[in-house]
Amino acid sequence: AKIETMSAEVVDSNPYSRLMALQRMGIVKDYERIRTKTVAVVGVGGVGSVAAEMLTRCGVGRLLLYDYDKVELANMNRLFFRPEQCGMTKTDAAAQTLRHINPDVAIESFTMNITTVDGFDQFKASVTHPDSGSSRVDLILSCVDNYEARITINQVCLELQQTWMESGVSEDAVSGHIQTLIPGETACFQCVPPLVVASGIDERTLKREGVCAASLPTTMGIVAGMLVQNTLKYLLHFGTVSRYLGYNSLKDFFPTMEIKPNTACSNGRCLDAQQAHQAHINSPEALAAAV
Ligand code: ATP
């Protein structure tokens, strides 16, 4: 009987009706809020491009894309980019495809390196509201493949009190992870050295010079899926937002954990954020609300 009811539901040609069904089924309270959300995707490579496509198909309001690189034939073992886009910047090629898939999404593309002195300022300005000086994005997704870029995102997010999610795929392409970073509440990217998780997964996603890293569309697609699923849960308030979710494809092992902030973190902004967070959770209002 249940199946009959479901198939009797109107399935029109509007792609949003399948998303709105999440609301009818009680998973999400107000799916349409997605249209008011702004997400920045930094790094439009194997993970970032797929994450951007998922967000576009989910109908996010605004998508900011950052990358300095061009599409190459060597990228064709991943998803998303097509051979005829070789030579285009990744941000322009992605904007072209994504606008075609869903013209309702406002896409801003930034072809730039976020780690240079100017790049840092431009990146920060682009996610800052010109009037209020606070963040104008709801979430920043890190889909870069190197330490410096992650440190830059960490710094901008600490300065703006902006929550972000980090992702990584190991150099041997068989494991990956996602992580949610909330200034003051969770570890920042500098609180702990690059993760070598006790579970036996080598999470060092640092790029070694002169070494050709392996990559698989499967692992990158799965990590992008984990990242955007966590993004939807965070933005639309359903389920549990993972603080850390690992993926080990050889063992089909998905470890989760919490990473507490380090009270001896080398980043002063992180220490300030930790103090503010402690003051907040010990405030009379917060204590009253917890009862
Ligand atoms: P590979 O190095 O294996 O050929 P890739 O460089 O395309 O792959 P991915 O892991 O697929 O790497 O994606 C990471 C993306 O992040 C790349 O497109 C890269 O250009 C981008 N990126 C890395 N650092 C920065 C940075 N500082 N500023 C902007 N984009 C960056």
Ligand code: ZN
């Ligand atoms: Zn820290």
